[in-house]
Amino acid sequence: MTTDADVIVVGAGPVGSALATMLGLRGLRTLLIDQATFPRDKPCGEGLMPAGAQVLEELGVPLDCFPPLGGVSYRVPSVGCVAGSFSKGRTGRGTRRLVLDRLLAEHAAATPNVELVLGCRARAIATEPRQVSVQTTAGSITAKILVGADGRRSQVGRLMGWQRPPRARRYALVGHLQLPAHEFDGIVVTLLRGCEVYLAPTSRDEVLVALLGPKAGLKAADEPVRAAYRRHVAEAHPELAGSPPAAVRGAGPFWSRPSSVAGGRVFLVGDAAGFLDPLTGDGMAAGLVAARRLASTLAGEPDRAAARYRRWEAGQWRRRVFMSRLALGLTRSSSRAGRAIIGLTRSPATFSRLLEVNDGSRSPLSLTPRDWAALAGI
Numbered sequence: 001m002t003t004d005a006d007v008i009v010v011g012a013g014p015v016g017s018a019l020a021t022m023l024g025l026r027g028l029r030t031l032l033i034d035q036a037t038f039p040r041d042k043p044c045g046e047g048l049m050p051a052g053a054q055v056l057e058e059l060g061v062p063l064d065c066f067p068p069l070g071g072v073s074y075r076v077p078s079v080g081c082v083a084g085s086f087s088k089g090r091t092g093r094g095t096r097r098l099v100l101d102r103l104l105a106e107h108a109a110a111t112p113n114v115e116l117v118l119g120c121r122a123r124a125i126a127t128e129p130r131q132v133s134v135q136t137t138a139g140s141i142t143a144k145i146l147v148g149a150d151g152r153r154s155q156v157g158r159l160m161g162w163q164r165p166p167r168a169r170r171y172a173l174v175g176h177l178q179l180p181a182h183e184f185d186g187i188v189v190t191l192l193r194g195c196e197v198y199l200a201p202t203s204r205d206e207v208l209v210a211l212l213g214p215k216a217g218l219k220a221a222d223e224p225v226r227a228a229y230r231r232h233v234a235e236a237h238p239e240l241a242g243s244p245p246a247a248v249r250g251a252g253p254f255w256s257r258p259s260s261v262a263g264g265r266v267f268l269v270g271d272a273a274g275f276l277d278p279l280t281g282d283g284m285a286a287g288l289v290a291a292r293r294l295a296s297t298l299a300g301e302p303d304r305a306a307a308r309y310r311r312w313e314a315g316q317w318r319r320r321v322f323m324s325r326l327a328l329g330l331t332r333s334s335s336r337a338g339r340a341i342i343g344l345t346r347s348p349a350t351f352s353r354l355l356e357v358n359d360g361s362r363s364p365l366s367l368t369p370r371d372w373a374a375l376a377g378i
């Protein structure tokens with residue numbers, strides 16, 4: 001049997017590119033395809049949590065061009081603000097996707113055993129006992145393994161019959177604003193009535209602001225999108241009122257999960273394996289950590305790879321669902337959020353522990369009764 005590659009990775013977003021790099025370094029012939037050409041933008045909060053930054057640093061990706069993030073702050077106007085720091089000197093990054101995604105795709109292309117093909121869309125899949133064939137816009141390719149790293153609306157997941165419709169009616173409006181010599185050094189989430197305003201620094205002179213919420217909370221029925229975006233941004237950050245965004249992009253609805261993330265010779269990773277709510281800002285980090293796990297699983301015993309990956313991934317998904325429910329439960333009620341802000345201000349260690357649970361370096365089971373009391377403002 002001859003195949004074009006050991007592994008085909010569909011999607012050269014951060015997760016697919018990082019995975020292809022890891023597979024190439026392990027000596028697996030890897031074909032990485034993407035329908036887009038780079039640079040290409042992608043609506044995102046652009047806050048890379050420390051666990052994700054660590055995966056990229058291990059791969060030798062230079063992250064110095066992205067501003068460091070020291071932690072996350074939550075604010076409720078008229079109640080107050082609480083700032084949490086990433087513990088043990090760990091740092092996140094404000095990663096402009098236009099720059100990051102191209103950097104990671106180029107890094108993958110420069111890795112031994114990796115071939116990157118851009119402008120190439122996967123259209124159909126045929127799974128056979130010993131190989132997988134993918135019909136693409138550039139012709140048919142075959143490999144022993146196929147990985148769908150093709151994002152929230154994964155075509156690979158759909159072609160496998162695994163895709164299910166999104167469950168939540170939450171959306172986002174995303175834009176970048178110029179703010180010369182700003183002093184933001186972390187993510188700032190402001191809870192307004194009806195929506196959350198998520199800010200991340202993306203360069204010395206630029207910040208990203210994403211609005212998250214149900215459609216009715218993001219804009220009034222007859223209000224133009226740009227006007228609604230500027231209204232919420234000015235309310236949360238008056239210092240940004242005079243900085244119009246170059247463009248405002250929409251995303252959503254959120255919270256989707258395929259019926260399976262692995263079967264036979266086909267695997268899903270990153271957003272393709274499930275997408276929660278952007279409020280927790282953990283999507284890229286979770287995908288990068290999963291890519292690391294999948295790379296080592298695929299390099300091991302191929303027959304047991306799908307079952308092993310499914311089991312590990314299910315545990316990660318449960319942790320992420322826990323954090324999403326916790327964050328959404330707090331933001332839905334301003335009185336609950338206010339009590340949590342007061343409690344976390346008194347117990348900064350609890351906030352740091354929650355950030356560790358969020359980026360996967362700590363289990364939710366390690367939270368103590370004292371942590372829960374702080375969240376309840378007791």
Ligand SMILES: Cc1cc2nc3c(=O)[nH]c(=O)nc-3n(C[C@H](O)[C@H](O)[C@H](O)COP(=O)(O)OP(=O)(O)OC[C@H]3O[C@@H](n4cnc5c(N)ncnc54)[C@H](O)[C@@H]3O)c2cc1C
Pocket residue numbers: 010011012013014015016033034035036042043044045046047048049120121122123149150151152154155156172173174210251252269270271272278281282283284285287
């Ligand atoms: C509003 C919003 C805010 C967010 N905020 C954050 C945040 O602050 N921090 C964070 O970590 N995450 C955040 N996320 C989540 C983050 O954007 C995703 O988790 C991340 O992009 C996942 O990367 P990925 O590589 O799995 O998929 P993607 O980045 O979506 O990449 C998928 C790639 O697959 C390609 N592709 C798709 N279909 C095909 C096909 N058929 N053939 C070939 N190629 C194909 C696409 O062109 C694309 O390049 C946010 C998301 C949203 C929507």
